[in-house]
Amino acid sequence: MVGDDLLNAKKVTVSFLINGEWQTGIYDVDLDIAHGEVLALVGESGSGKSTFATSVIGLHNKKQTHVTGSITLDGQELIDLPDAEENRVRGEKIGMIFQDPLAALNPLMKIGQQIQETLDIHDVYQKDQYHARVIELLDEVGIVNPERTAKQYPHELSGGMRQRVMIALAIANDPDLIIADEPTTALDTTIQAQILDVLLEIRDRKETGILLITHDLGVVAEVADSVAVMYAGQIVEKASVQELFEHPLHPYTRSLLRSNPEVDREDDELYVIPGTVPALSEMDHHKDLFLQRVPWMQDEADVDIPDELVEARPNHFVRGTAWRTFEFPDQKG
Numbered sequence: 001m002v003g004d005d006l007l008n009a010k011k012v013t014v015s016f017l018i019n020g021e022w023q024t025g026i027y028d029v030d031l032d033i034a035h036g037e038v039l040a041l042v043g044e045s046g047s048g049k050s051t052f053a054t055s056v057i058g059l060h061n062k063k064q065t066h067v068t069g070s071i072t073l074d075g076q077e078l079i080d081l082p083d084a085e086e087n088r089v090r091g092e093k094i095g096m097i098f099q100d101p102l103a104a105l106n107p108l109m110k111i112g113q114q115i116q117e118t119l120d121i122h123d124v125y126q127k128d129q130y131h132a133r134v135i136e137l138l139d140e141v142g143i144v145n146p147e148r149t150a151k152q153y154p155h156e157l158s159g160g161m162r163q164r165v166m167i168a169l170a171i172a173n174d175p176d177l178i179i180a181d182e183p184t185t186a187l188d189t190t191i192q193a194q195i196l197d198v199l200l201e202i203r204d205r206k207e208t209g210i211l212l213i214t215h216d217l218g219v220v221a222e223v224a225d226s227v228a229v230m231y232a233g234q235i236v237e238k239a240s241v242q243e244l245f246e247h248p249l250h251p252y253t254r255s256l257l258r259s260n261p262e263v264d265r266e267d268d269e270l271y272v273i274p275g276t277v278p279a280l281s282e283m284d285h286h287k288d289l290f291l292q293r294v295p296w297m298q299d300e301a302d303v304d305i306p307d308e309l310v311e312a313r314p315n316h317f318v319r320g321t322a323w324r325t326f327e328f329p330d331q332k333g
Ligand SMILES: Nc1ncnc2c1ncn2[C@@H]1O[C@H](COP(=O)(O)OP(=O)(O)OP(=O)(O)O)[C@@H](O)[C@H]1O
Pocket: 016, 017, 018, 025, 043, 044, 045, 046, 047, 048, 049, 050, 051, 052, 065, 215, 279, 280
């Protein structure tokens, strides 16, 4: 049912084996998604968004990547599932949409065959039902001439059409959760809006939970119900979309908002965030790592802070204490 727990991630930490040493990519991440909820995970490149998604779906290389903590989907623990069981859960319960459909689709196989193959893995259809189901799926994602598209190869389709096909593949087995990793980044604005509409329609019809990974705050404002802001492998703030846009607290969230011309609400100058996300080897996850990029808060950057986020406003969680005093220099009053 809409609103019931779907995905519960608790204290998820992911480490990578890099040059013989384990380095922490994401640390102590707690995230929940309910049935029918669109949760946006936002942050700059390198903040750990895809690492989180990959650990949910179990796509990481297990020899070089350690995932600890707990990730449950409808109550079932996903971490350290035996491979066969993991493949089943992944195929049946989670659908994945990537940024680049051309890389994800098989260039040598017709669209209809590719969808049929996804259905095949789960073997619930009679032989003669496959074609009908393929056409139905292409129709569901808004493809106008599904019979024709089923007979085409990926390179014969436009970017928007290919992304629709990816969504058809992702929903082929009626998943409870869709993970969409930058699904519209490569598309122009009109097509982007259409693709997001397709996702929302699916959510409405099937009560699917959606983890939407994006660096685009405009997309978040348009489609998400709630948002988690990630920086250097940690969640620094989470709240409903409306709450977060109206009362952003963490310095990183405020800097992101003020650096985005589309969503900046006030009439002030755009802010350029200096520097970049630190390398994994330079991350001390017991500090508020973003403060390294706030020139006027260097004293606080060295202070250890608790791992737990605090509930600063009802259902609005934020990390550390810098949000209490943070102000942009040109706004100090
Ligand atoms: N398999 C891996 N081995 C080593 N380091 C990794 C691996 N996967 C990710 N990383 C590192 O972990 C950090 C987070 O990367 P990740 O791709 O999750 O970030 P992201 O927020 O999704 O960025 P983008 O938006 O560019 O995809 C980066 O420093 C990246 O280099």
